[in-house]
Structures are given as C-alpha cells and as structure tokens.
Amino acid sequence: MKRNRIAAFAAAATATALVLAGCSSGGTDTDATDGGGDDLTPVTLQLQWLTQAQFGGYYLAKANGYWEDLGLDVEIIPGAVDIVPQDVLASGDVDFAVAWVPKALASIEAGANITNIAQIFERSGTLQVSWADSGITSPADLSDKQVGSWGFGNEWELFAGLTEANASGYTIVQQNFDMNALLNHEIDAAQAMTYNEYAQLLEATNPETGELYQPEDFSVIDWNEVGTSMLQDAIWANAERLASDEEYADTAVKLIQGAILGWIDQRDDPQAAADAVTAAGSTLGTSHQLWMANEINKLIWPSTDGIGHINEIAWDATVEMALDTKNQDGAQVITTDPPDTAYTNEYVDKALDNLESDGVDILGTEYEPIDVTLQEGGN
Numbered sequence: 057m058k059r060n061r062i063a064a065f066a067a068a069a070t071a072t073a074l075v076l077a078g079c080s081s082g083g084t085d086t087d088a089t090d091g092g093g094d095d096l097t098p099v100t101l102q103l104q105w106l107t108q109a110q111f112g113g114y115y116l117a118k119a120n121g122y123w124e125d126l127g128l129d130v131e132i133i134p135g136a137v138d139i140v141p142q143d144v145l146a147s148g149d150v151d152f153a154v155a156w157v158p159k160a161l162a163s164i165e166a167g168a169n170i171t172n173i174a175q176i177f178e179r180s181g182t183l184q185v186s187w188a189d190s191g192i193t194s195p196a197d198l199s200d201k202q203v204g205s206w207g208f209g210n211e212w213e214l215f216a217g218l219t220e221a222n223a224s225g226y227t228i229v230q231q232n233f234d235m236n237a238l239l240n241h242e243i244d245a246a247q248a249m250t251y252n253e254y255a256q257l258l259e260a261t262n263p264e265t266g267e268l269y270q271p272e273d274f275s276v277i278d279w280n281e282v283g284t285s286m287l288q289d290a291i292w293a294n295a296e297r298l299a300s301d302e303e304y305a306d307t308a309v310k311l312i313q314g315a316i317l318g319w320i321d322q323r324d325d326p327q328a329a330a331d332a333v334t335a336a337g338s339t340l341g342t343s344h345q346l347w348m349a350n351e352i353n354k355l356i357w358p359s360t361d362g363i364g365h366i367n368e369i370a371w372d373a374t375v376e377m378a379l380d381t382k383n384q385d386g387a388q389v390i391t392t393d394p395p396d397t398a399y400t401n402e403y404v405d406k407a408l409d410n411l412e413s414d415g416v417d418i419l420g421t422e423y424e425p426i427d428v429t430l431q432e433g434g435n
C-alpha cells in the first residue's frame with residue numbers, strides 16, 4: 057500500500073478517531089467494523105454510474121488505505137440507470153455523492169440542499185462523434201441531421217453548442233448507452249464520452265477491412281474546443297449538515313483528502329486504477345478499463361489550482377449555459393441562479409493545504425498520458 061503519502065496525517069486521524077467513532081454520517085446502514093475497526097467513522101459515497109475507472113481514484117483511495125488512515129471506513133456505492141446520486145444524497149440516504157454539475161444544479165433548483173465540495177474533473181469528457189465522410193466537423197453541421205443523445209441531463213453541452221451555432225432542422229434521437237446506432241448508420245452523430253463510448257468505436261471491427269476502426273474513421277466535436285463544455289464529476293455534500301455538524305464537515309475534508317491521493321495514484325499508475333476497479337467488480341475489458349483510466353486522467357491533470365479546487369470562471373460559465381440553453385422540448389437546466397451554498401472551496405482547500413504541506417504534488421504539471429492500445433471488444 058502507498059500509505060506513506062499521508063503518514064504526516066495518520067497521527068491526527070488517530071487522535072480524532074475516538075471522537076468521530078459511532079457518528080454515522082448518513083442514513084445508510086453501515087457497520088463501522090467492516091474493512092476497519094471500531095474507531096473508524098462509517099461513510100457512504102454514492103457514484104453516478106457503475107464501477108469503472110471513471111471512479112478509479114475512489115477505489116484506489118479505499119484499496120490503498122488512505123481513507124482508513126484518516127479515520128474513515130468508506131463504502132463506495134455504484135450507481136445505475138435509475139439512480140440519481142445527488143437526489144439520493146439530498147434525501148439523506150448517503151453521506152456524499154459524485155454527480156455532474158448541471159444535473160446537480162437542476163436538483164438544487166428543485167429543492168435539493170447540496171453543495172459541491174470538490175470539482176474533481178476540470179475538463180469535460182463529452183464528444184459528439186460522426187463518420188469522417190459525413191461532413192460534420194462543427195455544431196453548425198448538425199443542422200438537418202439525425203443527432204443522438206442519451207438525455208437524462210447528459211445533453212446540455214450538445215444543446216449549448218447547437219444554440220451557439222444557430223443549428224436548425226436537426227432531429228434528436230434517443231440514443232442507448234452504446235454506439236450501435238452510429239455504427240449501424242441509424243443516426244448521423246452520436247454522443248460519446250472520451251473514456252467510454254468513443255473507445256467502443258475503436259474496439260469495433262470495420263467489416264470492410266476486418267481490422268479495428270481507427271480515429272481517422274471518425275469526426276469528433278469536442279465541447280471543450282467549441283466552448284460549451286460544462287463541469288462534470290464533482291463530490292457533493294449535504295449543505296445543511298456542513299453548516300450544522302462539525303464532525304461531518306471534518307469528515308468532508310478527510311474524504312476529499314483521501315480521494316485526492318487515490319486520483320494521484322491513478323495519474324501516476326493508470327493500470328493500478330484499472331486493476332482496482334476490476335477487483336471491485338467491474339466487468340469491462342482489460343484494455344477498455346486502462347483506456348478509461350488514461351482518458352479520465354486527461355480530464356483532471358494537469359490541474360490549474362489543485363485537483364478538486366472549484367474554478368469560479370468555469371463554475372459561472374456552466375451556470376450561464378444552464379440558464380441560457382434550452383433542449384428540444386424548450387426546457388432549461390435551471391431558470392434562476394443557484395444559491396451561494398451550491399459550491400464552496402472551504403473543504404477542498406483544507407485538504408489541498410494538508411497534502412501540499414506534506415510535499416504531495418496536487419497540480420501534476422509534469423503529467424503526460426500514456427499510450428493505450430485497445431483490443432477488440434475492449435478485452
């Protein structure tokens with residue numbers, strides 16, 4: 057285990073462990089002795105999707121004992137199609153949750169009293185992908201086309217891009233969480249994440265050549281380059297408990313701190329992240345999982361102000377697009393500005409200060425992605 061990174065904090069964690077013991081920080085029934093001892097504070101963390109390297113940093117934080125050394129016994133709860141993590145958090149069923157910012161903003165407007173306490177992904181991983189010979193190279197080219205979208209709050213960058221480009225005459229097609237509709241030429245452009253669905257294309261066999269498809273076979277619209285990207289994976293906490301429960305606020309710092317160490321491990325060894333999520337039950341293929349870990353790293357590193365610190369400019373841009381963009385039904389993400397409690401850097405900055413004082417690299421300025429060769433089917 058790589059626990060040496062937080063050796064300086066182990067004593068402090070031990071000193072406070074007895075105070076925190078037994079302070080169950082959520083509605084989930086968790087045994088404090090599972091994976092630790094009676095002196096560990098049980099914590100539940102709800103993911104927004106299934107176990108995969110998108111969440112590799114959290115699995116490494118648990119596997120490498122970082123949370124345990126900080127006095128936490130963290131239960132990672134995978135998501136599913138019918139799970140809305142920020143709403144599960146708001147209902148009190150879990151202590152913390154991972155969710156995209158636009159989706160969480162919609163829940164906040166609907167009454168969820170939650171706070172973004174760490175913006176783990178600095179960049180968006182969403183693409184709109186079409187065939188290279190389609191002539192689609194920009195959002196304006198989506199006019200009069202069959203455009204795939206998953207919906208469920210994943211569509212806002214697409215609609216922001218369409219709005220900015222004054223695209224018209226397009227038809228939004230409900231897309232499954234795969235790339236079959238594009239591969240079968242049922243739609244002109246498909247939604248894809250750099251770390252998942254785009255890899256599915258490159259893992260598929262071109263029937264004309266018998267070889268795997270290559271990047272040059274496709275045209276990609278990257279919302280980061282277009283300028284309509286929105287903030288994605290962040291750690292969210294219960295706003296009321298942050299304000300009223302000192303132990304919960306202290307737990308928030310420790311949760312972030314351990315998670316950051318896990319994400320640093322994924323940065324430095326993406327294969328370790330792929331192995332950790334596989335050990336945790338992911339059934340995705342070996343090369344696909346490594347690809348995902350590598351692509352997730354690109355969304356985090358290098359970090360501008362320290363991993364997890366919420367950039368006010370990026371936050372404001374996401375909020376502005378959420379207010380100004382309408383989908384095909386005329387709906388907006390939100391209709392009013394979110395409250396001041398929608399985000400805070402108080403807890404992540406404490407975690408970053410602790411780590412930086414111990415010499416931990418929280419910026420990753422020297423980060424370089426690795427080369428990953430995908431295999432058929434991601435195996």
